[in-house]
Amino acid sequence: MEQKECDKLLDYYNGILEGEEKAEFEAHLKECSACQEELAEWHELTSDLPYLSEETEPPLGMKKRILTNVTAEDAQQVVNEKPIGAAAAPIQSKKPRAWMTGLLAAGLLLSLGTNAYLFIENDKNEQVIEEQMSRTFKTVQMSSDQSDSAGVASMIQEDKTMKLVIQTHNMTALKGTETYQVWLIEGDKKYRAGSFTPDKNGNGAVVYPVTFPGEHKWDAVAISHEPTPNSKQPKGTIVMASNL
Amino acid sequence: MGRLSDLELYIQVQQENKEALERLYDRYEKLLFSFSYKMLKQQDLAEEAVQDVFMKLWRKKGIYTEEKGKFSSWLLTVTRNACIDLIRKQNKNEVEILEKDIDYERTESVEETVTWNEEREGLKEAVSTLNEEQQDIVDMFYFKGYSQSDIAEKKQLPLGTVKGRIRLALKHLRKIYSERGDKYGAERMR
Numbered sequence: 308m309e310q311k312e313c314d315k316l317l318d319y320y321n322g323i324l325e326g327e328e329k330a331e332f333e334a335h336l337k338e339c340s341a342c343q344e345e346l347a348e349w350h351e352l353t354s355d356l357p358y359l360s361e362e363t364e365p366p367l368g369m370k371k372r373i374l375t376n377v378t379a380e381d382a383q384q385v386v387n388e389k390p391i392g393a394a395a396a397p398i399q400s401k402k403p404r405a406w407m408t409g410l411l412a413a414g415l416l417l418s419l420g421t422n423a424y425l426f427i428e429n430d431k432n433e434q435v436i437e438e439q440m441s442r443t444f445k446t447v448q449m450s451s452d453q454s455d456s457a458g459v460a461s462m463i464q465e466d467k468t469m470k471l472v473i474q475t476h477n478m479t480a481l482k483g484t485e486t487y488q489v490w491l492i493e494g495d496k497k498y499r500a501g502s503f504t505p506d507k508n509g510n511g512a513v514v515y516p517v518t519f520p521g522e523h524k525w526d527a528v529a530i531s532h533e534p535t536p537n538s539k540q541p542k543g544t545i546v547m548a549s550n551l
Numbered sequence: 552m553g554r555l556s557d558l559e560l561y562i563q564v565q566q567e568n569k570e571a572l573e574r575l576y577d578r579y580e581k582l583l584f585s586f587s588y589k590m591l592k593q594q595d596l597a598e599e600a601v602q603d604v605f606m607k608l609w610r611k612k613g614i615y616t617e618e619k620g621k622f623s624s625w626l627l628t629v630t631r632n633a634c635i636d637l638i639r640k641q642n643k644n645e646v647e648i649l650e651k652d653i654d655y656e657r658t659e660s661v662e663e664t665v666t667w668n669e670e671r672e673g674l675k676e677a678v679s680t681l682n683e684e685q686q687d688i689v690d691m692f693y694f695k696g697y698s699q700s701d702i703a704e705k706k707q708l709p710l711g712t713v714k715g716r717i718r719l720a721l722k723h724l725r726k727i728y729s730e731r732g733d734k735y736g737a738e739r740m741r
Contacts, residue, residue, distance in 0.1 A: 317717070350624075350628065352721040352722065353693055354624045355670065357582070358667045358671055359589070360585040360671070362671075365581065373602045374569075374605075376602055376606075377602065
């Protein structure tokens with residue numbers, strides 16, 4: 308039996324073990340001095356290997372993104388612990404997401420914890436634009452029961468591109484790097500579909516070209532309140548959502 | 552402002568000093584990104600890995616003490632673990648990636664950046680003395696994070712021998728690399 312646990316050391320080192328198996332091994336590791344020594348040996352034997360990596364230039368803006376995200380996450384935790392000023396209050400709801408439909412809630416919540424790494428930022432191609440609309444496929448109303456925020460989401464075909472158009476009003480004012488982020492939802496996957504900040508009257512809109520590769524059957528559209536414009540998956544509170 | 556050691560900066564980061572976080576970031580950005588890129592082979596995933604590392608530092612999820620050896624070694628281990636997590640998630644098909652055209656930047660920072668050209672040359676030379684199978688095994692084990700059974704299957708080796716093969720290759724690498732280091736060290740002395 309003991310021998311069997313010891314044999315798992317290398318897979319433990321490589322992060323293969325999960326859940327119960329990992330916990331069992333860690334318990335074993337605490338007791339087994341041979342494994343402790345061997346683990347130290349593996350660390351020692353491999354400690355130079357990272358330096359085999361070719362020097363690679365980080366992508367543009369990485370430093371700013373990372374430092375903003377790292378410290379903003381922190382700020383968000385603080386917000387959650389002690390709710391701040393009135394501006395954010397309607398969004399920091401006491402019973403968050405209670406209004407969401409079952410399907411949508413499942414879809415959104417399931418993967419809040421999992422990390423699907425979807426898309427890199429779409430940067431600044433998401434702005435308030437007046438569009439010539441040609442064919443409207445679908446239009447749904449969106450509203451929040453936590454605040455007066457409401458909006459309309461439409462799928463529009465223009466030339467050969469499908470565009471998602473979102474118009475909102477009575478949006479709660481944002482602070483600092485906070486952003487409203489639009490998501491298209493398919494099953495339990497969420498795709499970034501533009502972000503916006505409302506004007507001083509609480510109006511905000513987005514036109515987003517839906518050009519994700521492959522076939523998609525969108526189930527829903529949602530808007531979340533994010534701590535920074537960089538969330539690759541929803542981190543903040545869902546403000547409103549609607550099935551498509 | 553003199554040059555602070557990694558440990559001093561780390562302690563300041565633990566005290567939620569953003570400036571120290573930035574300095575530590577500048578120091579290690581390139582090394583951690585390059586290493587993550589080697590493991591993950593995708594820019595955006597590599598960025599995600601580096602972010603995970605600094606998130607752990609900032610949120611005090613990863614605790615370093617001097618007993619754990621050199622700070623840089625510890626940081627690289629944390630980075631490797633972050634990469635391995637991402638590899639596993641990728642394998643579970645939770646990932647959909649769009650590569651975008653990425654611009655590169657030269658970080659303009661006064662902070663001294665860790666460079667490792669000399670080490671890399673020495674290591675590459677040492678790796679070239681391994682036979683092809685050994686090189687593959689090291690790559691599969693360390694950079695790809697394969698399980699022992701995957702390596703056994705891919706290299707058609709009995710499961711029980713995989714660990715021994717990896718160890719032998721790594722020990723050999725180490726020996727050649729340190730001998731080379733000694734030689735260079737001796738040359739510098741003259």
